[in-house]
Amino acid sequence: MSENESTLGSLVSELRRGTLVLSVLSQLTERQYGYSLVQRLSAQGLEVDQSTLYPLLRRLEKQELLDSDWTLEEARPRRYYVLNQAGRELLADLTREWDRMVEVQARLLGRTDEEGKKE
C-alpha cells in the first residue's frame, strides 16, 4: 500500500469513527440486540466491526442514553438495547448538528453556494 493510500485509509476510518454514534443511535428507536443491529446497519450499507460496535453499545448505556434488558424467550438469551428519553433527545440534537455539518461541507467543497443552491 502506498503512503498516500494508508493516509487516506486512516482519515476515512477517523471520519467513520466520528459518525458511528449517530449511525448507531439512529437505528435504536426500536429494540435491537447486537447482532440484529450489525445486520441492519450492513443492509443499509454500513459495515461495522462487531468488536467495535458491542463495546460502544455498553458505553452508550453507561452514559444513560440507552436502556437494555435481557430477553430469555428466544433461541438464546439476548440483550436488547433501545433509546431512552435522553437518547432520543440527543439523537435529535446530533441529527441537527449533522445536517449543519453536511451543509457547511457542501459549501466548502464548492458543491453549493451560500444559499444552499446547487451550482
Add this chain to the structure above:
Amino acid sequence: MELLERYLYEIGRRLPAKQREDIVKELRSLLGDALDARTEGRDATEDDVAAVLKEFGSPAEVAARYVGERYLIGPRMFDLYWLVLRIAVLCMAGGLLIALAVELATDTTTIEDALLRLTGFVPNLLTGAFTAFGYVTAIFFLVERAVARKELRMPLEKRTWDPRTLPRIPVRVDRVGPAGPIVAILFTLFGMWLFNLHPDLVAFVYSLKDGWSHLMQVPLLTSDGLAAYLPLWNIGWVATLVLHSFLLARGRWQFGTRIAHAALRLFSIGVLAYMIAGPALISSGVFQNLPDLAVVRTMLLSGIDWFFAFLIVVTSIDAVKSVVLAVKGRVPQI
C-alpha cells in the same frame, strides 16, 4: 463449542471483575448469533467457530475495546509529573553526592575504604533514584484517580478560562528560571537532612599525625544550640521550600511571592538575632587541644556573632529590595 469457551475465558480474564460476567454472557450470545448466521441451520464445526472468532478479533483486542484506554498518569497531569519527577530525582542525586563528599572527607581512613564507598555509591544512587521515582509516581497516580474521575464527569464547556486573566509578560527582573528554585530547594532539603538527621557530620576534622590514618572528628555545634535553633530553622526551611516551589511553578516573581520572601527574610533576621543572644551554637570544645589553632578558635567562638550580625545586614538589604520590587511591580508601568 469448547473453543468458544476458551476464547471467552481469555477475554474475561482481561476484563474488570465487576463487568466480567455480564460482558462474557453477552458475548456468548452475540457470537452464537454470528455462528448461526454462518452455518445457516447445519451443525457448526470447529472450523466455523474458528472462522467466526478470527473475524471477531483476538481476546486481547476485544477486551481492550471494552476496557478503553487507561492511564497511570494522564496526559493532563503528565507535564507536571515530569517536572516534579526530575526535581525529585535531581535532589535525591544531589543530596547523595553531597553526603558522599562529606563521608569521604570525614569518615574515610584508607584508600581502600574510599574506593569501597565510591563503588557503593552507584547502587545507592540507583536505589535513591528509584525510591524518588516510586514515591512521585504513586502520589501522582492517586491524584490522577481522584481528579480524573471528577473531571471526566464535568462537561468540557464548564472548564472555561478567560484569556483576559492571562498574566502580563514578566519584566526581566521578575523572571525566574527553573535553575534558581531547583538549586534552592536542593540545598534546603540537604540542610534539613544534615541538621535534623546527621548533625554529627557538621564537625571539624583534623589529623594529629600526617596522613589519613589518624583523623579526629570534633563536633562543631553544641546540642543546646541545636535544640534551641533547629525548630526555627526548620520553619524557615519549610517556608523556603513552599516559596521556591511556587516560584518554580509560576516562573515569575509576583507581589505575593515578593512579600512572602521579605517576610521570610524578616523571620531569618529574628532567628539570627536570637542566635546572637541565645545559647552558643559553636562548641567550645573545638580546637581545644590544638594550641596552634588558638587564634582560629578565638575567631570562631567570638567572631561567629559578628558573622551573624553581618548576615543580618545582608538579609535586611535583601528584604528591603524585595519590598521595593513588590511595590514597584504594583505600580502600572507607563
